[in-house]
Amino acid sequence: MSDINLTKEEKAYYLSQEPLLKHMFQHLQALKKLAHSDKTVIAAIETAIAYARKFNDKVIRPVYKQIDLEVARNPDYLAWDFVQKASEWGLYTLFIPKMCGGTGLNTVAINPFLEELASVCPGLALTVGAHYLGWGALVTCWNFPLTVKMSRMIKEEEQKGNPMLFCAAMTETDKGTDTEEMDLLEKGKPAITVARKVNGGYILNGQKIFITNGHYCTWHMVCAFTDRNKPVGSLVGAMVHKDWKGFSHGRIERKMGQKSGIASELILEDVFVPDEYIAVNLENFPETSTRSRRLLQQMMVDYIISTARFNVAAFAIGLARGAYDTALEYARSKKVNGTPLIQYQWAQMLLADMYKNINIARQTVSEANYAAQLYGISSIMHTPLIAFMEKYVPETVWKLWTPFMTLKLTSWILRKWTYYWHPIDNFQTQTVNSSIAKLTASDIGVLNSQLAMELMGIDGCRHDIGAEKYLRDAKLVNIYEGTNQLQKLNIGNYRIFRNMDEVRVFE
Amino acid sequence: MSMKTAVAPVGLSEEIKAFRDLAEGFAGKELARNREQNDHYPFGILFTDAIRKASEVGFFHVNIPSESGGIGMGDTALAYILEEISKADASMAGVIFTNAAAVEVINQASLDADCSAVYEKLFAQDAFPLSFHSFTAPSEMELPVVDARGRISGKIMFLTLGEISRYAVIPAKSAGASLSYYFIDLGDAGVAKSNTVYSIGLHACPSLDVTFTQVPAMLIGREGQALKYFLAMQSHLSIGAAAIGLGIMEGSFTDALQYTKDRFQGGRQIIDWPEVRMILANMAIEIEVGRSCLEDACSGQDAGREGWEKRARSAAVHIAEMSRRVTNDGVQLLGGCGYMQDFPQEKRMRDAHQSINFLGMPLVRKMEFINGIIAES
Numbered sequence: 001m002s003d004i005n006l007t008k009e010e011k012a013y014y015l016s017q018e019p020l021l022k023h024m025f026q027h028l029q030a031l032k033k034l035a036h037s038d039k040t041v042i043a044a045i046e047t048a049i050a051y052a053r054k055f056n057d058k059v060i061r062p063v064y065k066q067i068d069l070e071v072a073r074n075p076d077y078l079a080w081d082f083v084q085k086a087s088e089w090g091l092y093t094l095f096i097p098k099m100c101g102g103t104g105l106n107t108v109a110i111n112p113f114l115e116e117l118a119s120v121c122p123g124l125a126l127t128v129g130a131h132y133l134g135w136g137a138l139v140t141c142w143n144f145p146l147t148v149k150m151s152r153m154i155k156e157e158e159q160k161g162n163p164m165l166f167c168a169a170m171t172e173t174d175k176g177t178d179t180e181e182m183d184l185l186e187k188g189k190p191a192i193t194v195a196r197k198v199n200g201g202y203i204l205n206g207q208k209i210f211i212t213n214g215h216y217c218t219w220h221m222v223c224a225f226t227d228r229n230k231p232v233g234s235l236v237g238a239m240v241h242k243d244w245k246g247f248s249h250g251r252i253e254r255k256m257g258q259k260s261g262i263a264s265e266l267i268l269e270d271v272f273v274p275d276e277y278i279a280v281n282l283e284n285f286p287e288t289s290t291r292s293r294r295l296l297q298q299m300m301v302d303y304i305i306s307t308a309r310f311n312v313a314a315f316a317i318g319l320a321r322g323a324y325d326t327a328l329e330y331a332r333s334k335k336v337n338g339t340p341l342i343q344y345q346w347a348q349m350l351l352a353d354m355y356k357n358i359n360i361a362r363q364t365v366s367e368a369n370y371a372a373q374l375y376g377i378s379s380i381m382h383t384p385l386i387a388f389m390e391k392y393v394p395e396t397v398w399k400l401w402t403p404f405m406t407l408k409l410t411s412w413i414l415r416k417w418t419y420y421w422h423p424i425d426n427f428q429t430q431t432v433n434s435s436i437a438k439l440t441a442s443d444i445g446v447l448n449s450q451l452a453m454e455l456m457g458i459d460g461c462r463h464d465i466g467a468e469k470y471l472r473d474a475k476l477v478n479i480y481e482g483t484n485q486l487q488k489l490n491i492g493n494y495r496i497f498r499n500m501d502e503v504r505v506f507e
Numbered sequence: 508m509s510m511k512t513a514v515a516p517v518g519l520s521e522e523i524k525a526f527r528d529l530a531e532g533f534a535g536k537e538l539a540r541n542r543e544q545n546d547h548y549p550f551g552i553l554f555t556d557a558i559r560k561a562s563e564v565g566f567f568h569v570n571i572p573s574e575s576g577g578i579g580m581g582d583t584a585l586a587y588i589l590e591e592i593s594k595a596d597a598s599m600a601g602v603i604f605t606n607a608a609a610v611e612v613i614n615q616a617s618l619d620a621d622c623s624a625v626y627e628k629l630f631a632q633d634a635f636p637l638s639f640h641s642f643t644a645p646s647e648m649e650l651p652v653v654d655a656r657g658r659i660s661g662k663i664m665f666l667t668l669g670e671i672s673r674y675a676v677i678p679a680k681s682a683g684a685s686l687s688y689y690f691i692d693l694g695d696a697g698v699a700k701s702n703t704v705y706s707i708g709l710h711a712c713p714s715l716d717v718t719f720t721q722v723p724a725m726l727i728g729r730e731g732q733a734l735k736y737f738l739a740m741q742s743h744l745s746i747g748a749a750a751i752g753l754g755i756m757e758g759s760f761t762d763a764l765q766y767t768k769d770r771f772q773g774g775r776q777i778i779d780w781p782e783v784r785m786i787l788a789n790m791a792i793e794i795e796v797g798r799s800c801l802e803d804a805c806s807g808q809d810a811g812r813e814g815w816e817k818r819a820r821s822a823a824v825h826i827a828e829m830s831r832r833v834t835n836d837g838v839q840l841l842g843g844c845g846y847m848q849d850f851p852q853e854k855r856m857r858d859a860h861q862s863i864n865f866l867g868m869p870l871v872r873k874m875e876f877i878n879g880i881i882a883e884s
Contacts, residue, residue, distance in 0.1 A: 069705065073550040075848075176772055176842050187774030210843050254848035256838075256857065336871055337646045346870060450831060453707075453860060457868030458642035458665050461706040461861045468707035471860060475838060475853075476846055483842055485782045506773060 022429060023495065026370035033374055034108070034382045040391060044106035051094075052116030059085050064121035064260070068469060071259035076252055079260050082124055083216050087163035091128050093155050096135065097381060097390055099398045099405065100151035104390055107378040111314045111369040115362075118318025119325070122473040125318060126261030127165075129311055130212035134166030137221040137304045140377050141237050141280035142414040145406035150219065150239065157218075167217040168304065169208040169240075169266055177486045179223065179231075180305050182298045183493075183506035186232040193268060195224035195236040195281075201274040204238060207250070207267050210480070214264020215249050218242055221279065222268065233293035235300070237279040246271035257472025288420065296419055302431045303377050303418070308481045309434040310368035316438075316445035316477045317361045323445075323470040324354040327452035330459065330467070341455070350455055354448050361441040368430075368437035375426035377418065428494040435487035442477035442484060449474045522580065527587040529564055534595035537561075542596050545711045546854050549703035553671065554711055558602060558636065567606045567635040570743075572614065575626040582743050582819075583805045586750035590801075593754025594761070597858040600751045601712030604865065605667045606636035607747060609676035611740040612688055616728025625690050625727055628674060638672035638693060640665065642714070644867030645678045645686060645737055651719050653679040658697075658721045659689060667714040669693060670700060675717075678733045679724065685731030689724035697722040708857035741866050742816035745823035746804050748865040752823075752830035753797045755862065759837030759855045760790045766841050766850075777840075786836050793829040800825055820876055827863040834859040 015021060022029070034041055063082065070077045086092065095110045096102025105113075110132060117125035135154075139147050150166075157164035170179050178188035193206025204224050214220070220240045225231040240247055250265025285296050328351055331342040341347050372378055380386060404410065449471035453460030460467040478484050489505055497503035537557045538545070545554045561567065569585050571577020578584075585607055593600040610629075616622050628634060640648065642665055651661025659679050666675060675693050678686055691698075697720040703713045728736060764787060767778035777783050800822035807815035834856040838845035845852040863869050 072705070171843075174771070178773060181773075184773030189771065189774075256846050256848065256853035336868070344874075346874065350870070446835065450860070454863070454869055457647060457871070458706075458861075458864040461642075461708065461864060462665070463705040463707075468860070472707065472857070475835070475856065478839060479842055479846055483839065485780075485786075485839075488782070 022425070023432070026367040026374065026433065029374055030370040034370075034387075040106055040387065041108050044109040045112050048094075048105060048109035048113040049116055052113045055086075055089055055091070056116065056120045059089065060117065060120045060124055064124055065463065065466065065469070067260045068121075068123065069463065071262075075254045075259075078215055078262065079124070079127070080216075082260065083127060083163050083165070084161075086128055087158050088161070090158065092131050092163060092165060093151075093158055095132060096151050096154065098393065098395045099386075099390065099401075100148050101155040101395060101398075102151060104395075106390075107381050108369060108373050111311055111365065114311055114314040115318040115321070115365075118315040119321040120318075121260065122315045122319045122322075122470075122477075123258040123260035125315055126258055127213055127216065129315070130167055130261065131165045131217075132311070133304070133308045134168045134213070134217065134219070134221050136307050136377065137168040137237065138166065138239065138279050140300060140303045140418075142411055142418060143279045144411045144414060146239065146277065146279055148402065148405055163216075164219070165213055165217045166219050166221060167211055167213045168308075169211045169214070169220045169222045170301075171208060171210045173207065173209050177482050180301055180482050181486065181490075181506070182232050182294050182301075186230075186294075191225040191228040191231040193222065193224040194228045195226050195238060195273075197226070198272070201272055202236060202238060202278060204240065204246075204268045204271040204273055207265065209250075209265050210253060210263045211266050212261055212263055212480075214266050215252060215262055220247075220266060222266070226281070226283065233282060233297060235280070235282040235297050237281075238273040239277040239279060240268070240271055240273060241277075244271055244273075256475060257469065258476050285415070285419065290424070291420055295424075299419055299424075299427050302427055305481055306427075306431045306434040307372055307376060307378075309438040309487070310365055310372060312477055312481050313361070313365045313368065313434075313437040313441035316441035316474065317358060317365055319470045319474050319477075320354070320358050320361060320441070320445045320448035323449045323452035323467055323474075324351070324358060326465070326467045326470070327351060327354065327455050327460075330456050330465070334456070334459070347455060350451055354451050357444045357448050361444040364433075364440040365437040368433040371430045371433035374429075375422075376430045379426075380414070380417070428498065432491050432495040435482075435490040438477070438481065439484050439487040439491075442474070445474035445477050446471065523584045523587060526569070526580065526584050527591060530566070530588040530591035533561070533564065533566075534592050534599075538592065538596040538599055542851055542854065543848055545596060545598060546848070548710045549705065549713060553713065554599075555671070557599060558671070561599065561603065562635045566603050567610075567637075570607050570610050570614065571626070571629065572617075575617070575623070576630055577610075582746040582808050586746050586801065586805055589747050589750040590754040590757070593751045593858075594758035596711070597751055597755050597855070597862060598709045598711035600754065601641075601709040601862070602636055602668065604744065604747050604751060605639045605641040605712065608641045608740055608744045608866075609637035609639035611743050612639075612676050612736045613690075613727055615736040615739040616688060616732070619732060620728045622728060625725060628690060628725075631673075633673050636668055636672055638666055638668040638675035640677065641667045641866070642861075642864045644741070644871065645733060647868055647871065648678070650686070651677070651679045653681050653687070653689065653724060654721075655682065657724055657726070659691065659719045659724045660697075660721055662716065662718050664716045665704060665714045666717045667712060669715045669717050670703060670713055676727065678737070681730065683731075686733035687730045688727040688733045688736055690727050691719075691722055691724045693717075695722045706861060708854070708859070708861035742819050743808075744866060745816075745819040746801070746808060748823040748862065749797070749801050749804060749819070749826040751862050751865070752826040752859065753794070753801055755855050755859050756790070756794050756797060756826075756830050756833040759834045759852060760787070760794055762851055763787065763790065763837045763840040766844070770841075783840060786840055790833045790836050793833050797826045797829055817876070817879075820872070823866065824869060824872060824876070827859070827865075827869065830859040831856075831863060 093102040098104035172192040178184040195202040226234040246269040253263040334341040452467040493505040573579035699718040701716040804819040804822040
């Protein structure tokens with residue numbers, strides 16, 4: 001290297017210029033930092049993909065079009081048979097760590113797993129993915145005793161043949177993306193779902209809308225606020241059981257697509273939640289000179305939705321693949337003017353474009369996945385000690401350590417580690433990569449679905465052939481977990497303009 | 508407030524203005540209020556009353572020559588009607604379009620041969636609307652065969668209005684492989700219909716797959732001239748297809764504009780967010796460009812300008828592509844609400860994506876378009 005005219009100081013200077021390496025090559029950072037990344041991560045991804053493909057063949061492909069049609073016929077139709085099958089296959093515990101009673105497949109693999117499911121049916125993939133969003137929201141609060149207790153409950157019910165699903169309930173009527181961004185939340189309408197402290201617990205009142213899996217779930221991770229007029233800094237996360245007094249389901253939304261992944265209204269009328277089921281009350285998080293409660297709430301919400309964003313982006317890759325696969329198969333069988341469509345060069349070029357699009361989407365999503373493993377809540381699973389123990393310690397031994405895991409000290413350390421000791425740039429890195437992934441992949445999902453339909457003419461519009469479903473499914477990825485417009489604001493706020501005090505993003 | 512209709516009112520005849528107003532009133536009274544319910548077909552009830560009323564007010568007679576008992580108003584009047592109807596519910600526009608395409612094939616055939624017997628059939632009871640393969644070109648179809656006795660056997664996929672129409676206009680191959688158009692009675696015992704084909708959009712303009720077994724058929728025009736009649740029809744009806752795309756876009760914009768005024772996010776109207784305004788601006792610009800295309804195609808056709816067919820065809824393709832973008836943005840501006848069937852935006856997006864296929868596969872049409880230009884050069 002002696003012929004490279006670059007001093008150590010110069011190198012440090014130039015590497016401190018934008019874009020920072022930390023923001024550029026997440027996959028390389030992951031290779032360096034994820035414990036056992038060379039073997040464990042790859043092995044987990046291989047297993048996840050193969051298992052998902054088997055599940056697609058045996059469970060999803062035979063039923064997905066019919067379920068979609070049933071929901072079109074009757075919007076209140078619930079695909080319980082599928083939920084039951086997914087539970088029998090262990091999908092709702094597959095990515096829960098062994099320490100919490102799950103199968104413990106590495107968290108890095110959930111993203112490619114969801115891509116595979118969505119390559120056949122994004123709606124059914126959503127019923128699996130949204131469960132992990134609910135479970136992940138609980139984990140993010142780092143109330144570890146509650147997390148361990150409830151995670152093991154999922155496994156126990158699964159073994160009894162009872163699917164136990166979780167969901168995250170954030171969205172409220174007319175508030176949309178407000179809940180996700182403190183700059184919007186503090187200026188928006190008053191919160192609807194309110195938590196009032198009473199002896200032994202909280203009383204919840206309010207309503208949630210667009211809650212994926214709401215009608216399927218046993219437990220709902222409800223975001224409420226102790227002060228409806230000052231929701232920023234007054235967040236309460238409460239686990240609410242479907243059978244508790246005062247809890248009820250409202251209507252199921254009539255969606256354009258992803259019909260099998262239902263969106264529910266949840267109604268809370270004087271629901272008493274015992275203290276032991278309160279995952280978090282942000283007012284118990286102390287403020288410091290660098291961590292205002294506003295920032296802490298933003299971090300907590302962001303860790304949840306950032307994870308959701310790059311995982312719904314995996315749905316978009318999957319459906320972009322589904323559209324491509326359908327178009328390719330069609331082009332091989334369809335004749336135009338007596339010549340197979342696949343023999344027309346313009347058709348071949350269009351298919352190449354679709355294939356290229358899928359790969360672009362996967363690269364952005366993969367980067368976001370690695371950013372999440374490096375800097376998000378999942379990063380704890382990649383610390384050498386935890387990674388080693390998850391790999392080699394059987395679940396029975398983990399159970400013996402329950403008293404240690406459920407110490408208050410454990411939760412205290414985890415909260416400190418996530419919300420106080422991590423540099424702020426960590427959550428910003430994850431959230432920006434997730435926004436880039438969702439923005440890119442969701443647009444590509446719509447585009448590939450359109451290209452498939454364009455190639456196939458009116459046959460692309462037929463439900464029985466299958467391409468049109470991917471377009472209907474794709475459009476939702478542009479919208480949920482924050483619209484694509486919010487993703488752009490997020491990228492500006494936390495990356496491009498983060499050091500430019502004069503720039504106001506949300507004003 | 509809705510967007511003004513596309514075609515410039517300069518020089519517009521009183522008759523056409525009357526039809527435009529009639530269509531606007533019809534859309535408001537018969538379609539807009541029941542949009543969600545009508546869109547539930549085939550799982551709900553088809554809006555047969557509205558179809559009957561559309562027939563009563565003459566929407567299915569617009570392009571039938573007056574000497575054959577029709578209104579004889581031509582493509583511009585049809586465009587006005589389709590645009591106004593499409594703002595409210597493009598399914599009805601699909602019904603009118605499909606009938607008009609079948610009629611236009613007969614019109615083109617009548618320039619070659621006596622078609623009075625076919626026109627006579629049109630004025631039998633319940634003849635309207637006619638069924639037609641309005642989403643596919645003969646080059647893309649599996650074609651049925653006609654035998655020496657004039658009986659048709661074989662299959663036609665996605666025959667639009669096949670389940671409700673008494674008559675259909677369909678292409679079929681003779682033994683010599685020449686392609687001709689035929690007029691057939693869908694009530695014949697040799698006609699076997701599938702269930703309604705569930706498709707992405709235009710749910711109340713239903714289609715199905717039909718199998719024919721020895722079905723008697725009446726030749727339309729001259730034998731072996733089906734492609735000529737189809738291509739001529741394609742030029743005329745391109746104006747109608749463009750009008751449907753434009754109407755869908757206008758409906759989407761109007762509702763998006765209103766919603767962004769009504770909806771608050773982060774404490775302010777979302778129309779005050781510059782990104783929202785930029786999306787609205789893009790939608791409005793695409794609509795204005797679409798208007799220019801359609802106006803030019805209509806005036807060219809009305810004046811019989813040389814090359815009007817190219818303008819009409821390119822307008823249809825271009826506006827259809829724009830309608831996909833605009834309706835996609837129309838959903839986006841309403842966020843989660845835009846994705847729900849309670850609001851009209853998602854239906855418009857679905858309808859736009861099906862409408863792009865009016866008159867055949869869009870990419871094949873593009874290649875045919877440039878091949879024509881190359882052949883002339």
